[in-house]
Amino acid sequence: MSIIVNLDVMMAKRKMSLNELSEKVDLTLSNLSILKTGKAKAIRFTTLEVICKVLNCQPGDILEYREIEK
Amino acid sequence: MSSKTDYIFKALNVVSWIIFVGVCIEAGGFIFNTFFTLLLNPVGAIRFWTEVNLSELYYYNQRDYITVTSLMIIVAVMRALMFYFIVKIFHEKKLNLSQPFNETVRRFILRIAYLGLGIGLFSFWGAKYSEGLVNKGVKIPDLQYLRLGGADVWLFMGITLLIIAQIFKKGIELQNENGLTV
Numbered sequence: 001m002s003i004i005v006n007l008d009v010m011m012a013k014r015k016m017s018l019n020e021l022s023e024k025v026d027l028t029l030s031n032l033s034i035l036k037t038g039k040a041k042a043i044r045f046t047t048l049e050v051i052c053k054v055l056n057c058q059p060g061d062i063l064e065y066r067e068i069e070k
Numbered sequence: 071m072s073s074k075t076d077y078i079f080k081a082l083n084v085v086s087w088i089i090f091v092g093v094c095i096e097a098g099g100f101i102f103n104t105f106f107t108l109l110l111n112p113v114g115a116i117r118f119w120t121e122v123n124l125s126e127l128y129y130y131n132q133r134d135y136i137t138v139t140s141l142m143i144i145v146a147v148m149r150a151l152m153f154y155f156i157v158k159i160f161h162e163k164k165l166n167l168s169q170p171f172n173e174t175v176r177r178f179i180l181r182i183a184y185l186g187l188g189i190g191l192f193s194f195w196g197a198k199y200s201e202g203l204v205n206k207g208v209k210i211p212d213l214q215y216l217r218l219g220g221a222d223v224w225l226f227m228g229i230t231l232l233i234i235a236q237i238f239k240k241g242i243e244l245q246n247e248n249g250l251t252v
Binding site for chain 1: 247250251252
């Protein structure tokens with residue numbers, strides 16, 4: 001997919017573990033893992049909002065568009 | 071799952087088992103009586119099955135007798151197989167009604183669809199063959215008793231289930247996508 005999720009980068013900057021983030025955004029570890037590893041097909045705005053709030057960042061810090069050459 | 075749905079499922083399970091046992095007995099009876107009549111005692115053709123007297127057909131032409139009984143056996147076995155799959159799905163561990171759109175259910179629908187089409191086609195063939203024999207003056211029981219009736223209904227069911235299986239495929243895609251939505 002051309003949308004890259006840089007959640008691990010933001011988590012490292014904020015020194016937050018996956019468990020801690022999972023508790024704060026009220027998402028299961030499984031779902032967060034799906035997002036972190038780029039397997040997610042879609043993200044709800046409500047989820048994006050709470051992640052940005054917890055990590056104190058912008059959506060653009062977590063989501064990046066990169067053209068993938070076929 | 072609500073208790074009402076649970077009861078309906080249990081009732082359907084019981085009914086499916088009853089029908090499955092019935093069609094198995096019927097299929098077994100057809101197979102046994104065919105071989106008994108052909109190999110041991112032709113008098114078996116008189117009481118082939120309930121309301122089924124195939125003695126006139128047997129003495130008219132053995133090849134026609136074998137054809138008609140073979141078609142009866144094929145249809146009966148396919149019906150038994152269909153109900154075997156129906157009974158099996160109730161005991162399928164992979165059947166998760168909280169996520170009903172899965173490959174197991176889709177495969178089940180496809181199997182029932184193909185079996186329905188098969189039953190329809192063989193029933194149609196049997197009906198036409200019997201019609202031909204009746205036109206030649208051979209006295210044979212009604213299609214209902216030969217269990218070769220309702221070919222159009224089976225074909226309709228088969229085609230309808232094939233369409234449903236295609237829609238189900240889309241449902242699986244949407245469910246998987248929803249599963250990967252965070």
